[in-house]
Amino acid sequence: MSDGYDPSHDTSHDDPYGHDDPHGHDQHHDPSHDPSHDPHQDPYGHGQDQYHDPNAIQAQYSDHSTETLTDTNRDGYADAVDIDSDGDGHTDAEFTHSFGPGHQLDTLAVDTNHDGRPDLVEFDRNHDGHVDEVDLDRNHDGRVDEVIQDTNYDGRPDSVVVDANFDGKPDYEASDTNFDGHVDTVHYDEASGAAHAGTDSHADPQANPYAAK
Secondary structure (H helix, E strand, O other), X not given: OOOOOOOOOOOOOEEOOOOOOOOOOOEEOOHHHOOOXXXXXXXXXXXXXXXXXXXXXXXXXXXXXXXXXXXXXXOOOOOEEEEEOOOOOOOOEEEEOOOOOOOOOOEEEEOOOOOOOOOEEEEOOOOOOOOOEEEEOOOOOOOOOEXXXXXXXXXXXXXXXXXXXXXXXXXXXXXXXXXXXXXXXXXXXXXXXXXXXXXXXXXXHHHOOOOOO
């Protein structure tokens, strides 16, 4: 992704939702970049004053949508791009920079149901222009409940962690351990004796990073 114009992620990063998620993200964004910092105003934590900031440039389009580029550190590069796709005055997508040096806008947070909180976050951790992690809030409660990762950056998912019952804990992890494009290992995080406990019968425990020892 390039600064502000290309709409097209290291496995540790800040939780875009501002709290722990089932994949183990336990750090937090700078509040100025926390998409859920103030759900009662702009879902991305920006008050109306940002549109009067001399370092912010707002473009208005014929379909009433807007795009705001903000350079808060005055280095000449956009460090946030806010998009109001439906022209209602509230940001529903934001590009920010989260990984590594430089100025690439590598993180996209989207509020798909317009409830004031992002429920889809995409990351380009290695700045190759391709999404390599997707965090989802499927039940729109403000918590990540599914994380999909392309750990070797080949364009195919290698790991999927799901909190199926939305209790804040992972219920199963599916992995493609040999990177052939097919899931070969599933580990269920249920108590011993439960219907789905441990690793599925088709997996090689030695190749499964989630297998019970």
